[in-house]
Amino acid sequence: MIALSLAEIAAVVGGQTYDIPDPSAQVTGPVVRDSREVEPGSLFVAFAGERVDGHDFAAAVVEAGAAAVLASRPVGVPAIVVDDVQTALGALARHVVDKLGATLVALTGSAGKTSTKDLVAQVLRRAAPTVFTPGSLNNEIGLPLTALSATEETKFLVLEMGARGIGHIRYLTGLTPPRIGLVLNVGTAHIGEFGGREQIAQAKGELVEALPAAADGGVAVLNADDPLVRAMASRTTAKVVLFGESGEADVRAENVRLTDSGQPSFSLHTPSGCSDVTMRLYGEHHVSNALAAAAVAHELGMSVTEIATALSEAGSLSRWRMEVTERPDGVTIVNDAYNANPESMRAALRALAAMGKGGRTWAVLGKMAELGDEALAEHDAVGRLAVRLNVSKLVAVGGIEASWLQLGAYNEGSWGEESVHVSDAQAAVDLLRSELRPGDVVLVKASRSVGLESVAQALLATGAEGEVAVR
Template identity: 60%
Template sequence: MIPMTLSRIAEIVGGTLHDVDDPSTQVTGTVEFDSRKAGPGGLFLALPGARVDGHDHAEAAVAAGAVAVLAARPVGVPAIVVPSVPNDGPSAVMLLEHDTDGSGAAVLHALGLLARAVVDELAAEGSASGGGLTLVGVTGSAGKTSTKDLIAALLRERGEVVAPPGSFNNELGLPWTVLRADEKTRFLVLEMSARGVGHVGELTKIAPPKIGVVLNVGTAHLGEFGSREAIAVAKGELVEALPSAADGGVAVLNADDRMVAAMASRTKARIVFVGQSEDCDVRATDVVVDDQARASFTLNCSQGSARIRLAVHGEHHVSNALAAAAVALENGLAVADIARVLEGTKAASARRMEVTERADGVTVVNDSYNANPDSMRAALKALVSMARSDRHFGRRSWAVLGEMGELGPESVVEHDAIGRLAVRLDVSKLIVVGTGRTSRAMHQGAVMEGSWGDESVVVPDAAAAIAILEAELEPGDLVLVKASKSVELWTVAEAILAATPSDNTGDANTDGENGGDSQ
């Protein structure tokens, strides 16, 4: 964060200084919401959580070096106490469940105001010096984090980049990321998520983007939105917030998704279409996938063309790479440099298509960070693509799948469809984790589609899934692990990778006799 006095911060957020001896004391460190990460010169956010209230940890944060606390009430140590705000708007969506007294909404609102002030100050300084801070916003139902990571890797060729770790993309994570920027920052790459109409719009008020990327309109959070049309309305708020083409605004739209392509009519910014159709400005042709489900394609644009072999796993990353390339081209990167960076960039965020091979050849695809119907389909297709490659042909593919959350009334139907897809794709073994009706629907979908015997099983928890895998995995098998974050199914992937391979399975079968895909 740029250095700022406590009195200035109080002025920005409309707060009052409490227990502050010297209002000219500067915040020179980071802004943190975890007291364990508070450090010298920092500012601590006192937010209510599911198990603890940050106000109760204010003293510990100051003892660790924080110069003050951003709080909703006095806490006995130096603090900027912020006024209350309505606890029913988009800025409070993340904390409504446990924000019983409105303190979370108040602190989040103040955090947003502080982040916007920092953005405005950095933009003004950049204009005065002839440089400038470029904000890139990324949204979509799936692929935001992977695309954000690719964009950040490319833009580092042009200057200092601040981007969130993992999926810091909501009313807390986005301003927290913004406050990592300082005078040296050239690019801010921000994810923008939504659980309802209006949320992306609120995030763009905190950090107004110059370049906006919309990847897709899928079914993530369908329960909150009610329909894909409502999701499209929400995602399109990003392009509505962009400046005009005359002022440098650029909307990067996935032309292969008709709902995204239709957003061109909702923005004053210049449109850059990306995709595989012939009329795209940035286009992929000749897409092929290798034995690790890594895609290669030819990048075509007005600046030239290049053959690119991605280091990330899954054919769906082609569209993510195109969007990232479009942003890089807008910022002056040459096609050859884009190809070089994309080929060398691996997944930077954990538990997203992480492919790891054990000593006995068992390969684990850990995509357990989160799940929705679109990402689940992409992961299953990547699994079977790997299983059918020359390298793995004849070995078994396992899908260990858990619940996809926040799908509302469509939840049973969507889980049933995933179970059926696993059978259509000829996944060898499906382990469904959970005992709820959606888990049963996934298993039942597989059975109704033609699964027989024990090809599909439903187990109560991760421990039961681990037990099956430890007993039945054979050298060379491929295992996909995927579910919504709340299921914490990454414990399965970690257990299988940590296990000592059994020595009683014999040599790896190469002709399919002991584990070929079912027909």
């Protein structure tokens, strides 16, 4: 964070100082909520959770070097006490980004947010110092913490914004007002909470509504291939830039193909020229993500050659998202178990099919959460798609939703041993260990709550089967 005195922070957040001998002392380290991340000069933010109360760690973090604690009550060590810690954290983030003068790029969408955010960051940091959301910390706590990690040298601040209801993104853009807003897609993730795709579009479109006008530098980067996203052009006064495979897109891909290993290759076309891209990531769905990143970078002045080179060299920065590892025995494990929704599940299955041309393909799939009344139909559809893509074997893991996956496969024509329903992750591991052979490719994917990453980790722990705990 940029250096601020404790007195200045207290004024910004409307707090009272307690046990602070020198209010002019500065916070020079990061703002953190995890006591294990404290460094000398840090500001520790004490949240009172259901199981852990950050206030209980106040003395320890100050002893470890924290300059003070942002708290909701006095804690016996230097503290700035406020009525609501989350509100105060947001106010501090807004104060810092207003002082920084960095270009804020915000993005949202139903699927692919984190992968695209990582691509945008990897492209932009070739041009100038860039700070971006780590992992998927895209909510009302993670977003301000990311913003506060920016320094005076930061030129670009890339922020992922998630939403679980109307007004969430509007709140986040109030904390960190973007100049460039990117909307990827409107799918069915969290449809059970929103009530329908139209409501999801309403929520995601709050991002473009928050942008400054075109005359003031505002840019809305929209997916030309998604009608609900493209319609958001009417909700903003910012400049509109379209990306996609549509011929009307300002930034588009032509001659899209997959390498033998399943990595996308295409010709990148922008208003200033074209260049070829061959990505290190796996799956054709990354073409759209790459075009989104290219559109942002082009608007910020990067050349098409710079952009294409950066996209070709970019890797996966966030864990358990199409992590591809080949075991010594020739079995390939694709750990995409961080989360799942119908759109990302379909994309992962298509990537698996492309990667498995030389051997058998295994789809180890679990529940997709928060689908509401659409849950049965969506799980059934994924099971059917696995059959249509000629996946060698579907292993559906877990309860009722997994049975729907297998039922879809069965109804599509998987009547023999092409699909199986197992009770839990351990049963899946036992099955796979007994049947995998060199050349096989295994995809592992489910919603985060299922914890199927443990299956991938167990399969990769060659020679240490008894040491791996599987949930």
